[in-house]
Amino acid sequence: MASSWIDGDPVKSDDIVIVGASESENIGIVPDVSAMGLAIDSALRALDDAGLTPQDVDGIAGTMHPAELALQLGTRPRYVDGTNVGGCSYMLHVRHAVAALRTGMASTVVIMHGESGRSRVGVPMMSMDMTAAPGQFERIYGVAGTFSMFTLPVMAYLNKYGLDESALAEVSVAQSKWAAQQPRALRQKIVTVDDVLNSSMIAWPFRVLECCPLTDGGGSLVLTTAARAADMDLKFAPVLVAGTGELVEGAGSSFMEDLTSFRAFRESSAEAFRSAEMTVDDIDHLMIYDAYAHLPLYGLEDLGFVGKGEAAEFIKSGATSPGGSLPMNTNGGGIMYTHTGMYGMFALQEAVRQMRGTSPAQVDGVQTSFVQGVGGMFAAAGSVILRKQ
Amino acid sequence: MSGKSVPSATPETRQYWEHTAQNEVWMPKCEQHGWVFPPRPHCPTCGTRPLAWQQLSGKGTIASFIISHRAGVGYQDEVPYFIIIVDTAEGPRMVGNLYGVPVTPESVTIGMPVEVFFEDREGVHVPQWRPVGSTVTL
Structure with a gap:
């Protein structure tokens, strides 16, 4: 096993702030806007938070074609980041933007997401690379979607800790209590363990209420230096990017080092804590990317909030629910709120809302938020720690 | 076909x-x-x-599994079906389907011994898995 990358100086980011953050006007089912249209709509709204226009933008990031993004937004960026490692790419974009802003490669970076996952408006033909390792050695076995591959390691996890199907159901139950407070959530109904276990089977042990729905939506962030932010006419107090981390483990859920713990979660989060000079005790609010209900279980343990095998009981106890000690996935998560395909941007948006004090499910007194993303199917991870200024 | x-x-x-x-x-x-x-x-x-x-010996044990209730390409007639991860006896992990047992969660335990057999897809032989002792073929 290769040793950890965690040595040397961390990427410090105590002077980079988020001055703009917005989702597209509509999310969920949006058949009248293209994927690009959703991205640009959210970018203009995020820029408006800071009184900026496209002409003020000299850095862009996104998973869509960067040159097309630049043209559509109307900027000629001198900094471009097209990193695409799946749904956590936006966490990596934040981390890279911090480095770019600190070194003067850019002064104002816009990170954009737009996806028409449900309505498929303005979406290029999907091409699955069947010659890549997952194509040759996983997908040929009747993998119908991410729900039958991303989920595959879960029984190793449940078996190791003597857990049953209800451990997954409790994740959806807890998150539904947050979603009920979110008017923009696709699924807003509070559900019980029985509701979840009786919902239609997708890939045993996963029921439909433990799987993300497919939706449309956009979201953007605007980052700049604290010094520049001080001269801007901001609608909301800037939110500090206190720490970041990333790790790529490699494509394919069967190729992960340990089926019961995700190395990329462990190392990207450790780097974020280290660069923020924080520990789990400093975190008031948590977002863990939940394309499927097992991810918050892996995440809570791999980030160090609970011990190995303790996440299910922690969630069942109400600790992550409204009124609990560690509010988690307060937008309802990808499973309840929205999941365009690459959900990471929406986890970041909710974290910014909590720091601004503007979430419909606002938690009183939160000063810090940890946002953990996953990309591909246990392929990559990105972490961002935000702090209220 | x-x-x-x-x-x-x-x-x-x-x-x-x-x-x-x-x-x-x-x-x-x-x-x-x-x-x-x-x-x-x-x-x-x-x-x-x-x-x-x-x-490799073609022997292994089941490391994890799901039962897919949605058909992947060409699997329309098999729903529901197992997708499994096998820890081969030598170490490397392989994905495959499991045949030769009823398709229920109760049919499988983590650590259950399995052995490889081969499915012919247009002349390409794809490794598949069955319980040790089963003679099921495709």
Whole structure:
């Protein structure tokens, strides 16, 4: 096993702030806007938070074609980041933007997401690379979607800790209590363990209420230096990017080092804590990317909030629910709120809302938020720690 | 003809599929760092290349599984069906389907011994799994 990358100086980011953050006007089912249209709509709204226009933008990031993004937004960026490692790419974009802003490669970076996952408006033909390792050695076995591959390691996890199907159901139950407070959530109904276990089977042990729905939506962030932010006419107090981390483990859920713990979660989060000079005790609010209900279980343990095998009981106890000690996935998560395909941007948006004090499910007194993303199917991870200024 | 996906070999993986055509599982192995899967022409730990290929026993145990209730390409007539991860006796993990038991969660335990057999897809032999002692074929 290769040793950890965690040595040397961390990427410090105590002077980079988020001055703009917005989702597209509509999310969920949006058949009248293209994927690009959703991205640009959210970018203009995020820029408006800071009184900026496209002409003020000299850095862009996104998973869509960067040159097309630049043209559509109307900027000629001198900094471009097209990193695409799946749904956590936006966490990596934040981390890279911090480095770019600190070194003067850019002064104002816009990170954009737009996806028409449900309505498929303005979406290029999907091409699955069947010659890549997952194509040759996983997908040929009747993998119908991410729900039958991303989920595959879960029984190793449940078996190791003597857990049953209800451990997954409790994740959806807890998150539904947050979603009920979110008017923009696709699924807003509070559900019980029985509701979840009786919902239609997708890939045993996963029921439909433990799987993300497919939706449309956009979201953007605007980052700049604290010094520049001080001269801007901001609608909301800037939110500090206190720490970041990333790790790529490699494509394919069967190729992960340990089926019961995700190395990329462990190392990207450790780097974020280290660069923020924080520990789990400093975190008031948590977002863990939940394309499927097992991810918050892996995440809570791999980030160090609970011990190995303790996440299910922690969630069942109400600790992550409204009124609990560690509010988690307060937008309802990808499973309840929205999941365009690459959900990471929406986890970041909710974290910014909590720091601004503007979430419909606002938690009183939160000063810090940890946002953990996953990309591909246990392929990559990105972490961002935000702090209220 | 089921219409299941036929693996697309690359020059770097062709030997794997040439060996499965003989109903055998072979993988590259680094003398220092062990088996390399998915197959690559070099050792991902030390970079040594080329690597010699060696045969695996075709035995293993179930490391994890799901039961898919949605059909993947060509699996329309098999729903629901197992997708499993196998810890081979030699170590490398392989994905496959499990045949020869009723398709229920109760049929499978983590650690259950399985052995490989081969499914012919347009002349390409795809490794599949069944309980040790089962004679099920496709």
